[in-house]
Amino acid sequence: MKQLLLLIVLFFSVQLTYTQVFDVEAIKTSGLDEKRINLVILADGYTVGELTQFETDATLFMDDLFSQEPFASYENYFNVYIIKVISNESGASHPGTAPDEPGPPDPVVPVLSVDNYFGTAYDSFNIHRLLYTPNSGLVSTVLANNFPMYDQALILVNSPYYGGSGGEFPVASTGTDASEIAIHELGHSFVDLKDEYYPGDLLAEEAINMTQDNNPLTVKWKNWVGINAVGIFPYGASEPESNWFRPHETCKMRYLGFDFCAVCKEGIIEKIHSLTSPIDSYNPASATINNPTFPIDFQLTVVAPIPNTLESSWTLNGSPFATNMDAVQVQESDLNAGLNNLTVVVNDATTLIDIDGHESLHFSTVSWSIDNTLGIQDVEANKFNITMYPNPSKHYITIKSENTLGQTVVVDIISMDGKQVKTIDISNNERSQINISALSQGLYIANFYANDVLITSKKLIKN
Structure with a gap:
C-alpha cells in the first residue's frame, strides 16, 4: 500500500546527500500508518518564521477536506501529516509572462522572483493561474527523507494569489479558494479524475468521469444516469469538445464551490477501498x-x-x-x-x-x-x-x-x-x-x- 521510495538513480542519490531533514508533525491520526491512507502536506514559500502559519493553513485545508463528501464519510481512513519545509524567501515566483495575465476586476499579481524550496511558480506552461513545480524529483527526495510511507502528497504554497495544478504532487496556493483548489487538484492526483470543463486535446482521455461513449446503455456511469442530476453532457457544442462527455453540469471537477458529483464520489471511494x-x-x-x-x-x-x-x-x-x-x-x-x-x-x-x-x-x-x-x-x-x-x-x-x-x-x-x-x-x-x-x-x-x-x-x- 505504501510508496516506499527506492532512490537508485544517481541524481536522486546525490540530491539525498544534501537534502535537509525537516520537522514532521501529525495533524490528524486515525490509526497506524500502515493501516491508513497517509496524506502528507508539504510547505513551500514558508520561511522559518512562517511555519506556524503553515500549520494553520494546512489544518484549515484538512478541515475543509473532511467537511466534504465523500471525504467526510471516510475521515477515519486517513492520517494527515505536515512536513515543515523551510524556504529562504516567502511566496511563489511570478514571471508575468503568461498571455492570460489577470486584469480588472481581478487583482494584479506583482512580478516576483522568489527563492522558495520547490521552485513553485505561476505562469507555468504559459497559463497564469498554473502554480506548478517542475522539481518533482526534489519533492520525492524530501518525502523519502522525511515520510516515505506516504500515499498522497500535496504542496501548499504561501501565496495570496489564486493558483494551483494537478500532477503527481498537486499544488495549491493559500489565496482565493485555496481549499477548493487543493481538493479539486487532489481529485486529479489521488483518483485520476478529469476536469469536467474541457481540458484541451492533449489531456482529453477516457477516465472515471470522461468518455466518448454517449450511449446511456453502455456509458461507464450508466447506473447513475437519471440519479442525482447525473446525465451524459457534452463538453462543448463543436468538435473536438462535442466528442467528449461528462456526467454532471456542476461537479467540483468543473466548478469550485460545488460538491463532487455522484460519479466522482464513487471513484474516490473506490480509491479508498483499494488502499485500505x-x-x-x-x-x-x-x-x-x-x-x-x-x-x-x-x-x-x-x-x-x-x-x-x-x-x-x-x-x-x-x-x-x-x-x-x-x-x-x-x-x-x-x-x-x-x-x-x-x-x-x-x-x-x-x-x-x-x-x-x-x-x-x-x-x-x-x-x-x-x-x-x-x-x-x-x-x-x-x-x-x-x-x-x-x-x-x-x-x-x-x-x-x-x-x-x-x-x-x-x-x-x-x-x-x-x-x-x-x-x-x-x-x-x-x-x-x-x-x-x-x-x-x-x-x-x-x-x-x-x-x-x-x-x-x-x-x-x-x-
Missing part, C-alpha cells in the same frame, strides 16, 4: 489457543465510515452464523469433530456506490481454523478486489480477482430457479473471459467462493 481494509484488527490474531475453554470469543475492530455503512457476515463451516456483529462466541456444541472454519466477511454497503451495477467489489475476510479439542490452529486475513464487466452482457463477461493471499476464487453462476449453470475457477490476478451466450435472457446470481466459503454475491444480467 475496513478491518483494523481481529482477535484471536494467531494460533495460540490450546486445550480451549468454551465459549471462544472472536472479535473485530473495524474502521467505520461516518455513518457506519459496514456490513459483516459470519459463517461457520459454510453455514450462516451471525450478521452485522463485531464479536461472536463459539460454543463447543457449535463445532464438528476435527477441523472447523469460522469466517467473517466485511464489506461497505454505502449508498455512495451503486452496489448492484458497480463493476468492482471490495471486501475483507478473516478466517479461523478451529479444532474442537486443540483450539485455534490457523488464522488468515485477506483482502479481495473482484471486478465483473460488462453487466448486462449478451455474449461475454470478464471477471478478475485480486487478493492479498493469492487464493483462487471459484465463481458459480446460479439461475433464479436455483440451478448452477456455470462454474469457473479464477486464479489470483487473472482476467478470465466467460462465454454466457448460451444462457437464456434474464437475471442470474454470481456467487464467489474462496476456500469453499461464500465471500460475496453479485447480480448478473444476461441480455
